Amino acid sequence: MGAEIEAMTSDSEAGELWQRAVEGDREAFTRLTEPLLGRLREAATHELEHFVAVGELPEDATTAEEVVGEVLLRAWRQRHRKPADFRLEPWLLSILYRVIDALVHEHRRKTELAEALAGQHPEAPPLEDDDEFWEWFQPEDLPIAEPLLPQAPPSPEEIAAKLGARPRLLSTASRRALWLHQRHRLAVREIGAVLKKPAAEVRELVETAAERIRRSEEPGAP
Known part of the structure; x- marks a missing residue:
């Protein structure tokens, strides 16, 4: 659906607006990002609810709006730094994950620092800096449409429900890969650019995550 949202503005007009934004036009930037705000809030809510559920963020850490x-x-x-041919939605989602990961990392750092002072654990290593992160957004990583999940995949609602009941069912990478594919309809290479994973690994993450969601209610399911 992300492509449909961005299609509300023609490709040529969107390109012109983005060029104006790059040159410093905030109104053009707002026109391009405003249609995506609802989906960004939904993604932020999904991330915050997960990390609160698994105990890696306190409930009052922040809000989706923030x-x-x-x-x-x-x-x-x-x-x-956004490649001209990279769609806006996955680019913004990659930044959203950076924001969430920084919150989780900071909370973990404070917790582990307190424990380290008590002689329990070493302090968490720092996150990579922005320059290292953006090295992944190169022309060879631009999206290439690729079919995935030939079987009927779990819906976003089913994914949210299953993870709400069992928040540790999937790893962070698997959960995000499946959510990006099913809720945001990103192509494999787009997901790879967002998560900094090669396409083959993304495919495996999505397929494995979907299978775990499907099998999660079976007797004896892990």
Whole structure:
């Protein structure tokens, strides 16, 4: 559906608006990002609910609205780094995951620092810096449409329900890969660019995650 949202603005007009945004036109930036705000809030809510459920964020850590606000601030500052042919939605989602991961990392760092002072655990290593992160967004990583999940895949609602009942059912990478594929309808290479994973690994993550969701209610399911 992300492609349909961006199709509300013609490709040529979107390209012109983005060029104006890159040159410093905030109104053009807003026109392009505003149709995606609902989907960004939904993605932020999904991430926050998961990390609260598994105990990696406190309930009052932040809100989806605050996460989206930070995403837009970072996107504006880093707009020169978006490849011209990379769609806006996956690019913004990649920034959203950076924001969420930074929150989780900071909470973990504070917790482990307190434990380290008590002689229990070493402090968590720092996240990679922005320069290292954006090295993944190169022309060879641009999206290539690729069919996936020939079987009937779980719906976003089913995914959310199963993970709500069993939040540790999937790893973070598997959960995000399946969510990006099913809810945001990203192509394999787009998901790979967002998650910094090669296409073959993305395919395996999505297929395995979908299978675990399908089998999660079977007797004796892991």
